[in-house]
Amino acid sequence: MMEMIYPLSKMLKNRELSAVELCESYIKKIEAENKKLNAYTSYTFEKARKNAAFADSVLRTGKGGVLCGIPLALKDNICTQGDLTTCASKALESYRPCYSAAVWERLEREGAVLLGKTNMDEFAMGSTGETGIYPPAKNPNDITRIAGGSSSGSAAAVSAGLSVYSLGSDTGGSVRQPAAMCGAVGLKPTYGAVSRYGLIAHASSLDTIGVIASSVRDAALVFDSISGRDLRDMTSCDVNYNTASALGKADVKNMTIGFSEQFINGAEKTVIDSVKAALSFFEKSGAEIIEIKMPDLEQLLAVYYIIACAEASSNLGRYDGIRYGHRASDCESAEELIIKSRSEGFGSEVKRRILLGTYVLSSGYYDEYYKKACAVREKLKEDFDSIFNTCNFVLTPTSPSVARPLGTEVTSPVENYLSDILTVPVNIAGLPAISLPVKGEGALPAGLQLIGKRFGESELMSAAYFFEQNCLLSLSGGEYSV
Ligand code: GLN
Secondary structure (H helix, E strand, O other): OOHHHHHHHHHOOOOOOHHHHHHHHHHHHHHHHHHHOOOOOEEEEHHHHHHHHHHHHHOOOOOOOOOOOOOOEOOEEEEEOOOOOOOOOOOOOOOOOOOOOHHHHHHHHOOOOOEEEEEEHHHOOOOOOOOOOOOOOOEEEEEEEEOOOOOOOOHHHHHHOOEEEEEEEEOOOOOHHHHHOOOOOOEEOOOOOOOOOOOOOOOOOOOOEEEEEEHHHHHHHHHHHOOOOOOOOOOOOOOOOOOHHHHOOOOOHEEEEOHHHHHHHOOOOOHHHHHHHHHHHHHHOOOEEEEOOOOOOOHHHHHHHHHHHHHHHHHHOOOOOOOOOOOOOOOOHHHHHHHHHHHHOHHHHHHHHHHHHHHHHHOOOOHHHHHHHHHHHHHHHHHHHHHHHHOEEEEOOOOOOOOEEEEOOOOOHHHHHHOOOOHHHHHHHHHOOOEEEEEOOOOOOOEEEOOOOOHHHHHHHHHHHHHHHHHOOOOOOOOOOO
16 A cells, blocks of 8 residues: 555645545545445545535645645544444444544644544454444455454555545554554554543553554654643643654664564464564564563453453443433333343443453452453563563564454354454553554455554654565565565
């Protein structure tokens, strides 16, 4: 895939193209192709046209930043005032928030153009895009396959050219994994770098808003614009990034990259081949590759599901048909109303997690599961601190496999959970990571993940850019050419 934002922005600034024309061309494409891909769950074309007219008025005066007039899509769990924001759930099927997420406020101010909301797993719980109430998003590289999850529609939209870039949420991999499966770049920032205000909560201590884009520079430009302190999210940090200007400054010769054979144990052969090719590329470029010691990944997956489900069960308590969410009819008592509303409003994956979360938080089990998981989490943070004393990045595949066929029967939900085994440690430790498209099986892409230090996005993005420019692009017969 190629860089989009700078070239488009240049045309807009030179007035070779107006923001309204650009917006209309995306609307046309979406109207023609979305039925096939189910990338969008709802459109905001009226808003898009207003945004575009505003952008043109700014651009005409010679002002406007690089995102002015550029169309984007938002995952259907990011609130925008007055627009459907459903989390692909029956509980919020007709929810139109009365306020906008901080990320959209920032982008809107810059003249960004919102095309619509994108498909996802229900409440961002899943890794296939199939747990929501809508027909699942399809993979533009092969429409018989999943687009990954949970930000399935955000990745499919970018990969199919139905949006220039998109935002998703990443609690355990939901930006990086679908980006990998669709052949896009997926950036999960450091926890706290981007405000979560207006993101519908899944697991608050893990949730991060991230960017899906066609190139590293595109992702960097968007990240620079959405990051920074927001007083309405007390976990957001006072950071001021300019990662886009740091691209090209990677000092690869003095770089050390951490790797562990554990990362590719059980991965598909094409994924292993691409990871090995990437390692040898970095080595040939002068970087040193060292073997690192990571805790057992399966244990970390268990820790993730205990913490994520515990927090989800608490966050989703508000959808009781009284305060929020679908309200069941014909109930004779408040208790019956709550039970019926929740039974009807949630799908089976969400119910499973609420049950699991309630269980690990209940007295008697709290110490055994939740408290223990929190202790392992602290230990993992320390482990990563010492890993980053010896290397600049950790390199892994994003997912052990490429996109699987839609509707694959699984014998246990754990089969799906395993596709997140390489992404969840990053959320548990609150680190930044980026997924870059590499070659997978046949025409299908896979993902290469680089994990960086907390708030080390500038260094991370410039290493990713180096890889993209020198390995992906120069070797490219095709786009996923490692
Ligand atoms: N697939 C993971 C889960 O189901 C991650 C979800 C996410 O990042 N939102 O929990």
